[in-house]
Amino acid sequence: MTFSIVARSADGDSWGVAVASKFLAVGSAVPAAVAGVGAVATQAWANVAYKGLALAHLDEGATASIAVQRLIEEDDGRDHRQVGIVDVEGGAATYTGSACLEWAGGLTGDGFAVQGNILAGSEVIEAMRDAFEASDPEAPLARRLLAALAAGDEAGGDSRGRQSAALLVVKEGAGYGGFDDVAVDLRIDDHEDPIPELERLLGLHEALSPDVADEDQVPDTPELMAELDARARSLGHPHFAAWMGTHNLEAYGGPDWTAKQVIEELRAATPDWTP
Known part of the structure; x- marks a missing residue:
């Protein structure tokens, strides 16, 4: 009842x-990932315990293939399960139980695995593979994953129709404020066309949670902050940080720098400001 990469x-x-x-709400059941460990998708008659178990096996040094083998060896319901895993080194494995509803299957490539069940046909996972391999390897992983998902949907996707979609990407220190590894965690739980909606949310996420390039950073000098605080006060905010938080722009700032884009936005918002 699902297709994934x-x-x-x-x-x-x-x-x-x-x-x-x-x-x-497929995102509540299928995906799991930990930076420096790997990622897993558990589906079909999903055994959600596979998520924690697979990541534990990977964290102990198992390859994706060994992790899959351990999961199915320990599970009496293995014939009804489907799982895909990628490990810390990019090794990938996929498994489809013999009792999964047709069409069901999976395949692997360099650094990825795709799998699905109750699909329109094998062309779904083939399209996902082709789209991922054709995507720019230097592009953000979230974009490459979404391209593969969209290709699978275009090829027929889930034969029963559409309802939900999810995207999870982890990277060391990439979470909110740098306190965890969750770079992207977006879910469309119930929608008539969930993948385009997921793409819309990813665009918002990228705009509000940027990876600011060095050339787009400005030193957080006392003089600059005094100006920005004053401009923010002219708009009714107690200081610049409060203005940033009100507009959900805090990801653009750090302890020692501020993004040029945010400075330009505040200056544009206060054209009549005078010190």
């Missing part, structure tokens, strides 16, 4: 899962 980025810094299904 698990993958590692070409630079080896990120791991992720993209999934879609005619199933309510």
Whole structure:
């Protein structure tokens, strides 16, 4: 009832899962990932315990193939399960139980595995593979995963229809404020066309949670901050940080720098400001 891709980025810094299904809130059941460990998708008659178990096996040094083998050896319901795993080195494995509903199957490539069940046909996972391999290896992993998911949907996807989709990407220190590894965690739980909606949310996420290039950073000098604080106060905010938080722009700032874009936005918002 689901099609998914698990993958590692070409630079080896990120791991992720993209999934879609005619199933309510598929993102709550299928994907899991930990930076520096790997990613897993568990589906069909999903054994959600596979997520923690697979990541534990990978964390102990198992390859994706060994992790899959351990999962199915320990599970009496293995014939009804489907799982895809990518490990820390980009090794990938996929498994489809013999009792999964047709069409069901999976395949692997360099750094990724795709799998699905109750699909329109094998062309779904083939299209996902082709789209991922054709995508720019230097592009953000989230974009590459989403391209593969969209290709699978275009090829027929879940034969029962559409309902939900999810995207999970992890990278060391990439979470909010740098306190965890969750770079992207977006879910469309119930929508008539969930993949385009997921793409819309990813665009918002990228705009509000940027990876600011060095050339787009400005030193956080006392003089600059005094100006920005004053401009923010002219708009009714106690200081610049409060203005940033009100507009959900805090990801553009750090302890020692501020993004040029945010400075330009505040200056544009206060054209009549005078010191």
